[in-house]
Amino acid sequence: MPARIRCRCALHCCLCSEPWRRQHVWHLTRLVSQRLGVPAASPIIPLVVGDESASLQLSRRLLARGFHVPAIRPPTVPAGTCRLRVSLSAAHTRAHVEALLLVLQEELQQIPGTRLAALPHVVAAQQQGQFECLAAGGSIEQQQQQQGDV
Numbered sequence: 001m002p003a004r005i006r007c008r009c010a011l012h013c014c015l016c017s018e019p020w021r022r023q024h025v026w027h028l029t030r031l032v033s034q035r036l037g038v039p040a041a042s043p044i045i046p047l048v049v050g051d052e053s054a055s056l057q058l059s060r061r062l063l064a065r066g067f068h069v070p071a072i073r074p075p076t077v078p079a080g081t082c083r084l085r086v087s088l089s090a091a092h093t094r095a096h097v098e099a100l101l102l103v104l105q106e107e108l109q110q111i112p113g114t115r116l117a118a119l120p121h122v123v124a125a126q127q128q129g130q131f132e133c134l135a136a137g138g139s140i141e142q143q144q145q146q147q148g149d150v
Helices: 003-017 019-036 052-064 094-110 120-127 140-147
Strands: 044-050 082-087
Touching: 019 044, 019 094, 044 052, 052 082, 052 094
Parallel strands: none
Antiparallel strands: 044 082
């Protein structure tokens, strides 16, 4: 059996036998979302800064303080929508996330005029309740069935 297939089988077994991992990462995702006031559609949370220079500066400042939060900028995203990418995993603890949030708030204050925003389509999706099933550990298929999309 090819290694790629063995890895997928192991992942599937882990997801089925250890649901706490998914629950934990979604708990952390909700924590970041609530504290920063930015909706999150997944454990990969885009924090829109807007300005490329501010995004790079904030990313560098976070890295200097021990947090790898890369800046995403053109041509990957449109000009004026530069962002930081927070990537959470089940390996992170609540203490890790609390520390990141504290440092992020401190560093935001050091760059005048910089604030975080959300992507408009993520805000709209959250307002329509499209993330509730996924955050509760459901699948995309379950979400689509609930919405009548299937």
